[in-house]
Each structure stands twice: as structure tokens, then as C-alpha cells.
Amino acid sequence: MVSDHTLRRYRNWYAKLLRLYPKPYHERFGEGMEQTFHDLCRERVNAERGLFSFALWMFFETSAAIIRENTTIIMQNKIIVRPALGTGLILLIPLFGNLFVAGWNWPLPAFILAGTLLFGTGLTYELVAKKMNNKAYRFAVGLALGTGFILTWMNLAVGGILGDHPANLMYPGVLLVGFIGAIIARLKPHGMSRALFAMAFAMALVPVMALIVGAPAFANGVVAVFGLHAFFAILFVGSALLFRRANANRL
Secondary structure, three states, X not given: OOOHHHHHHHHHHHXXXXXXXXXXXXXXXXXXHHHHHHHHHHHHXXXXXXXXXXXXXXXXXXXXXXXXXXXXXXXXXXXXXXXXXXXXXXXXXXXXXXXXXXXXXXXXXXXXXXXXXXXXXXXXXXXXXXXXXXXHHHHHXXXXXXXXXXXXXXXXXXXXOOOOOHHHXXXXXXXXXXXXXHHHHOOOHHHHHHHHHHHHHHHHHHHHHHHHHOOHHHHHOHHXXXXXXXXXXXXXXXXXXXXXXXXXXXX
């Protein structure tokens, strides 16, 4: 004979399992499902039928339902799904490189860093670009974030644009200029245009400041260093011009 203690234990386990449902679903149906499970268990005990196999099946069936509900909610939230899928697809490239290309050996930290940057960039794009149904605005956001991603990757993964020198800390400052500018602009295209122009100016100042403090990258050629920074500055200017166009389209 199954004791009341065993029934309470099964019910407690089932209640904990139900908490894995999405919060709105659990708040609406959780208590009723828990009570139904307890009543069915009590009926089987009174009928002297096996309880363990029934409880095991209920736990399995409920777990499958929990997975379905959570998956449905995730798939409905395209803001998260698209960056996640894009990140996964891009990371397949270095993964296949590790598997099939001789000499290609990405360590686990590189995958984690790349995945974090890719997903963060994609999620930021989804959150910002949805603010305005304007192609120029979306292109501007994409160009700014893409440039910022490349700049960050070159400093964190490649070893620093300016070599092993504290001058590389100026690059987060360039991104900070854009972040503060975006907050001040409240993501409005006119203000974002100004923020991106400021980022371009800050980017152009970096090699000048680095030359003054004697960063080792200049040993490879002043023209190459200034040319690379000019390239990034031009990309930020391009984004600024797209924001300006998006603002003109609003008027």
C-alpha cells in the first residue's frame, strides 16, 4: 500500500516540474495540473493499481509539453531567434575549419568570445532597428554595429590593432562615444547621425594619439596604421550619412 508520504513526495516533485513551464502558463494552469495529478495518483492507489509507472509516464509527458511550450515562446520571439540562428550558422565556419582544415585550431574561448559578440551585435540590431521602419535607418544601424563588431574583434581576438600597448584602450573609448551619443539621441536618426560623426572623429584621433605615445604598431608603417583607421572612420561616416538620410525621409 502506497503511503500518504509517498503521494506527497510525488506531488512535490511534480509541482517543481511544473515550474519549468513559462511563467504565464504556470500561473494560469499550474495549480490545476498539480491537483489533477494528485487526484489521479490517489485514484490509482485506491484502485490498487501501479503508481510508479503512472507517475513516470506523467513526468515524461509533462516534460515533453514543457519543452513544446518553451520552444513555441522562443520561436515567437524573433528578436532572439534570428540573432541566435545567425550566430550558430556563422560559428559553423570555424567549427568546420577545426575539423577539416589543417592548422586551423580555434580554442573554446575563441568560440565563446565570437558567439557572445555575434549574438550581442545581432540582438542590438534587432532591438534598435525595429524603432523605425526605414531602410536607410536599418542600414545605418547595421553598418555602425558591424564596424563596431570588427573593431572589437580585432582588439580582443587578433591581439590589438596597435600591438601589445595600452593605447588599445582608446578603442573602447570610441565605442563609448557612440553609446553615449545614442543615449542622448534616444536613437533618433538626427542625433544618431551626430553620434556617428563623433565616432568617426574619435577614430581618426586614435592613431595621432598612439603616435604621440609611441605605440609599437607604427614600426610596421605609419601609412598602414593611418590607412586602417581612416577605413574605420569612413565606415562610421557612411553610417552617419545614412542616419542623416533616414532623418530627411521622415520630414
